Amino acid sequence: MHRIAGRDIALPTRRSFLIATGAAGAVFGFARAGAGSLAPATAPSTLPPQFEPTIWYGIGRDGVVTVNIIRAEMGQHIGTSLARIIAEELAVDWDQVRIVHVDSDPKWGLMVTGGSWSVWQTFPLYSQAGAAGRIAMIDAGAKLIGVAPAACTAAGGKVSAGARQVSFADIITHGLPDRSFTPDDLKALPIKAAARRQLIGRPVAALDIPAKVNGSAVYGIDAKIPGMVHARPKLPPTRNASKVVSIDDAAARKVPGYLRSIALDDPSGTVPGWVMVIAESVVAADRACALVNVTWTSGDAAHVSEKHIQDRARALIADPKGGALVVADDGVDAAFASAASTVEATYTTASVLHFQMEPVNALAVPVGKGFEIHTGNQWQSLILPTLAKALGVTEAQVVMKSYLLGGGFGRRLNGDYAVPAALAAKALGRPVKLLCTRADDARFDSIRSPSVQTLRVALGAGGKVTAMTHDVAAGWPTQVMAAFFMPKAKNGVPYDPFAISGADHWYNVGAHRVRALSNDLANSTFRPGWLRSVGPGWINWALESFIDEVAAAAKIDPVAYRLQMLDASGGNAGSAPNAVGGALRQAEVVRRVAAKSGWGAKLPADTGIGIATSFGQERDMPTWVACAARVHVDRATGIVRVQKLDLVVDAGTVVDPDGALAQVEGGALWGLSMALYEGTEIVNGQVADTNLDSYTPLRIGDVPEMAIEFVASTEVPVGLGEPATTVVGPAIGNAIFAATGTRIRHLPMRPAAVLAALAETGSAKR
The missing domain is CATH 3.30.365.10 (Aldehyde oxidase/xanthine dehydrogenase, molybdopterin binding domain)
Structure with missing residues (x-):
């Protein structure tokens, strides 16, 4: 077991799986029963144990397929698009599929949602992953039925040979499949012909809509943790090269719930001249912020026009x-x-401004010697090194927890808004939730x-x-x-x-x-x-x-x-x-x-x-x-x-x-x-x-x-x-x-x- 950001995580062994997402393609190993494959750390604890043919999805003992999504969800239903690629090749029904948006981890490779890349980049990888899983299930199902794999087909989460069939759930219950694939094997896997597709290109219900409709969906702005304090920034006169000369918070101290104001020291250079106004509530932070007076020296950009x-x-x-x-x-x-x-x-x-519906926000939580960053983000792989530099820790000590985005449109490819929350949390030694107003968001926009x-x-x-x-x-x-x-x-x-x-x-x-x-x-x-x-x-x-x-x-x-x-x-x-x-x-x-x-x-x-x-x-x-x-x-x-x-x-x-x-x-x-x-x-x-x-x-x-x-x-x-x-x-x-x-x-x-x-x-x- 490895402890990362306060969580016990069993890292899969090479026997459990091996995957490389470079030019050479991917390698998938299918573990024998008892090989130690563990459900994703971010999957709900109520899920039954899963068989994980690859890191991209798992099949529960109830036959439910949980697909791991590394792309950000900001209204485009990306999980629905990507999950059906696996479901199509794996040969399961749509009502057997669930999705989970995973947290940052090096094993996922490049975590970025932008450039219209998500389906394009994911399609070959997920098609191979689904096909590999289907073949592994057919092999295992054939053994249970007592026939050769060539006599079997897979559909609807079942392996069939004539009138005899066995469900994926039953196959997993009886022992995990044993099949491995080299990169060359994967390239040669039989992918469905377009005419045989049942899910791709067909109408299906988006998997994320029920939670968004009933209010249970959790966006970055909803993130909370016991003991957190709230922050609103005082933004400097220029994006770059501004420095804090003095802070006068005498008037702000009269606001109930106001705690203090902090001039951030940012080794990464992301938010120079920022002052964070800290309070016990969002309202108190907002009221106090209006009363805090900051004197800055500004950069040359203070005189620049369009x-x-x-x-x-x-x-x-x-x-x-x-x-x-x-x-x-x-x-x-x-x-x-x-x-x-x-x-x-x-x-x-x-x-042009982004003006996405949800203003940028982040909740930073000190955990042991590291930090958890709770926020919606489009490019985790880009901001993690910056956060590590700002905080003076290793990249492995920072975990970004994924949330839904109330619009992104490229703004959250730049995760700069997580840095001030993290620096404030480090300075205070407690969780800090940053929430920008609409005006803050516009001034701080990329x-x-x-x-x-x-x-x-x-x-x-x-x-x-x-x-x-x-x-x-x-x-x-x-x-x-x-x-x-x-x-x-x-x-x-x-x-x-x-x-x-x-x-x-x-x-x-x-x-x-x-x-x-x-x-x-x-x-x-x-x-x-x-x-x-x-x-x-x-x-x-x-x-x-x-x-x-x-x-x-x-x-x-x-x-x-x-x-x-x-x-x-x-x-x-x-x-x-x-x-x-x-x-x-x-x-x-x-x-x-x-x-x-x-x-x-x-x-x-x-x-x-x-x-x-x-x-x-x-x-x-x-x-x-x-x-x-x-x-x-x-x-x-x-x-x-x-x-x-x-x-x-x-x-x-x-x-x-x-x-x-x-x-x-x-x-x-x-x-x-x-x-x-x-x-x-x-x-x-x-x-x-x-x-x-x-x-x-x-x-x-x-x-x-x-x-x-x-x-x-x-x-x-x-x-x-x-x-x-x-x-x-x-x-x-x-x-x-x-x-x-x-x-x-x-x-x-x-x-x-x-x-x-x-x-x-x-x-x-x-």
């Missing part, structure tokens, strides 16, 4: 020697030199960086694109928080792949050059974050708007122009396993959405349809999406009313139809929100908007009609959390142009900006 950041981005783009060459084809300069004509445009986006992009194309005969350059400057979240994730570009310069994803697109544009530039002023002013879709949220806005501009310059229909360039030539032909079909699949969603939206039909005055397309996040995990937005523009007010959004999606195999639809709906509506309504700016080093009175995301009255179609496919399942977010903005921008002849190049496209653009082109209503 304009300064964007001006810095433009200066970086203007220097041809800087940046990382992500795409660097030969012949770009020669193509421009011989071009019949060129087109150039610059696009910008504003700062925002989506503002961006500047300049695109150029060289045009040849017939409007054919012979070369394209694309320069992108923005804050880089991965550089700031996870530099180990940064690859090197063609010129040897490390770059943030999540801040440039989408620029290496599937269009045939001849010679292509993409340059990514880190906006150092953005990085030092705030902590850039991963917000739903990250780089493609600004990349696709510029790229798809610009493709329309180029089509107009070439005097070619924008849909026909896209189809002409999505020819799957050269490197755009696609490859197995994830990008089979390449650009032809993107062309197909464009064709379908054009037909679906009535492209080319005559429309009322000041009404237009715009189309945009995307391939999701990365070239090695493409989710092909196209959107057609129908909008009406009021020339007198500048108000843009989106009447309908049509979307067509090719995500390969759709594992969870209801979840997939919800992801696309939610992503598209957030894309609409960021296109027309939502955005803030940096003023004196801080975000200007800290609550929903001035920060104005999409309201329900502005939700348009939506029609979403999924392309039937048996290809590899890829991600759906983010792709729809990126196509709506450019589709709306293109529709505004179609309706008015006016091009807008900044997000969000608020009425004042629309009016200004109309006036500039002489199109405003007089």
